[in-house]
Amino acid sequence: MRHDVGMEGEVRALVVDWGGVLTQPLTESTAAWAEADGVDPAHFGQALKGWRVLAQAEAGDGVDAGPVAALERGEIEVAEFEVLLADELGRLGSPVTAQGLLGRLLAGLEQPEPRMFDLVRTAKAAGVRTALLSNSWGNTYPRQGWDTLFDAVVISGEVGMRKPEDRIYRHTAALLDLPTSACVMVDDLPWNTEAARAAGMRAVLHTDPSATAAELEPLLGLSLA
Numbered sequence: 001m002r003h004d005v006g007m008e009g010e011v012r013a014l015v016v017d018w019g020g021v022l023t024q025p026l027t028e029s030t031a032a033w034a035e036a037d038g039v040d041p042a043h044f045g046q047a048l049k050g051w052r053v054l055a056q057a058e059a060g061d062g063v064d065a066g067p068v069a070a071l072e073r074g075e076i077e078v079a080e081f082e083v084l085l086a087d088e089l090g091r092l093g094s095p096v097t098a099q100g101l102l103g104r105l106l107a108g109l110e111q112p113e114p115r116m117f118d119l120v121r122t123a124k125a126a127g128v129r130t131a132l133l134s135n136s137w138g139n140t141y142p143r144q145g146w147d148t149l150f151d152a153v154v155i156s157g158e159v160g161m162r163k164p165e166d167r168i169y170r171h172t173a174a175l176l177d178l179p180t181s182a183c184v185m186v187d188d189l190p191w192n193t194e195a196a197r198a199a200g201m202r203a204v205l206h207t208d209p210s211a212t213a214a215e216l217e218p219l220l221g222l223s224l225a
Contacts, residue, residue: 011202011219013151013176013183014123017163018134018141019109020188021206022116029108037104043092047085071137074157078102078138106139115209119216119224120149126222129176133169133185135162152176163187164195173201184219186212 020026034041051066071081079099086098124130131152134141138157146153152175156162161171173180180200187193193203204215213224 010221011128011182011184013129013131013173013178014120014216014220015131015133015172015176015183015185015196015201016116016120017185017187017189017192017206018132019106021113021186021212022120022132023109023113024111026109026188029106032108033105037096037101039089039094039096040092043089043094046092047088050088069162072135072156072162073160074136075160081138102137102139106137109139110142112142113209116212117149119209119213122224123216123220123222124149124151126220128220128222129178131172131176131183133163133172163189163192166195166199169196169199169201184216186216 016022019029023029030044031041033039034044048068051068067076067081067084070076071078082098082101086096086101089096120130129151130149131154132146132150133154134156136155136157141155143153152172154168154172154175156168159168159171161168163169169180169183169185173183176183184202184204185193185196186204186206187196188206190205193205196203202219204212204219206212216222217224
């Protein structure tokens with residue numbers, strides 16, 4: 001049951017990430033892939049960090065450059081990114097086969113987090129508008145039931161924008177026919193929640209379902225236990 005919050009700027013929409021929020025943690029998927037492929041997890045972290053720093057340095061008009069940003073906006077093909085990532089990992093000392101690399105890396109995201117799906121269903125049943133906002137690494141999504149679970153679906157590679165770009169948060173809010181101030185974003189990456197706040201949204205950094213529910217309850221005026 002939803003309580004009447006009765007305040008200016010009431011949160012009326014719940015926006016959730018996919019990988020690591022509605023699925024098992026990204027760290028688990030990454031660790032399983034690294035072990036199976038013989039990759040030093042530190043090398044994978046170094047590769048992504050290096051690209052992120054480069055992207056930030058080359059950013060123009062708030063739009064990042066770099067391989068990850070290009071992949072997430074759908075500007076390069078998966079196969080091209082796999083070669084770039086395999087080359088970078090090899091340079092760091094973790095040689096890996098490029099073909100099928102992202103499929104192996106993201107395999108763990110096939111495991112849903114049922115408690116978070118239940119949370120979204122509870123919010124929607126109480127009249128909260130719901131949206132999925134996900135950065136895609138060329139992966140496919142199990143979309144069965146999405147038409148009833150979400151009022152809007154925003155996949156970065158399909159819209160040519162990605163988190164943490166300001167414009168994708170505003171685009172998502174517009175699809176919900178709400179201002180960003182009426183939305184709360186749940187994401188497992190701190191730079192994405194920081195960007196959501198900068199765009200005017202409330203934000204919850206997801207660590208586990210219980211903690212996220214506890215933070216959302218006063219914002220939504222709902223019991224989510």
